[in-house]
Amino acid sequence: MCRKLSMWSRCFKVLGLVVDTSVGACSVGLYEHGSSGLTCLYDDTALMTRGHQEYIGPQIWNCFQKSGIKPSSLNFVGVTLGPGSFTGLRVGLSFAKGLAEGAGVPLSGFSTLEAMAALGGLEDVRRLVVIEAGRGQVYLQAFEGMAAVGGPISLTIKDNEALNAYAAALPDVAVLTGSGCEHVRSYWPKAEVIPQISPSILAMAHLMFDDCDRSDVRPIYIREPDAKVSDKRIVRFDTEPPAA
Missing domain, CATH: 3.30.420.40 (ATPase, nucleotide binding domain)
Structure with missing residues (x-):
């Protein structure tokens, strides 16, 4: 919507x-x-x-x-x-x-992943965003235009079978971008690599x-957090600067 x-x-x-x-x-x-x-x-x-x-x-x-x-x-x-x-x-x-x-x-x-896919001038080609996820894993999601091609997933870098299956299901990737490109570039050898840290x-x-409804601001977790972080503290910037 x-x-x-x-x-x-x-x-x-x-x-x-x-x-x-x-x-x-x-x-x-x-x-x-x-x-x-x-x-x-x-x-x-x-x-x-x-x-x-x-x-x-x-x-x-x-x-x-x-x-x-x-x-x-x-x-x-x-x-x-x-x-x-x-x-x-x-x-x-x-x-x-x-x-x-x-x-x-x-x-x-x-x-x-959506923000990292928004590469100026490349919106018309299929882009695969790959970011480091820790634990020997990466997060991946593909985009055409600004529409997602499937949901975000996590894959283990050394799981060749899973990566081969994912690559077979996602041909014609023109651009690899993100912090984890080097881990998977061999599966899309013809893709241009554009590294992004953030x-x-x-x-x-x-x-x-933009005109999209972005009111749902729940965090996107693909796997369970390693540690729980409290978000009860609400930060306001009405009068005093925060401590350095």
């Missing part, structure tokens, strides 16, 4: 903040959407495999300070839902929920402002 942006959001400029902590980076982007398209007001990506919880608060605060935009001016907040790092994606989702609730605006969620902030902004 899709939702159409209201007339005021098409006629006037709206502001949206995107957050990603689901994979190997901590990313924040502030974008303005108007009749002429998207304008980046601030973006920042820091590569990391852990420590998202300590980094994301100051990173978001810097976003508002350096852009001169107040959290209360936001019209949308967008966040990646995974799959990815169990701890990381819960951190990002908690912060994004706090921002959206504090500003009283909608929270839009989108798959990390989703493009611009791609996430496009998803946040």
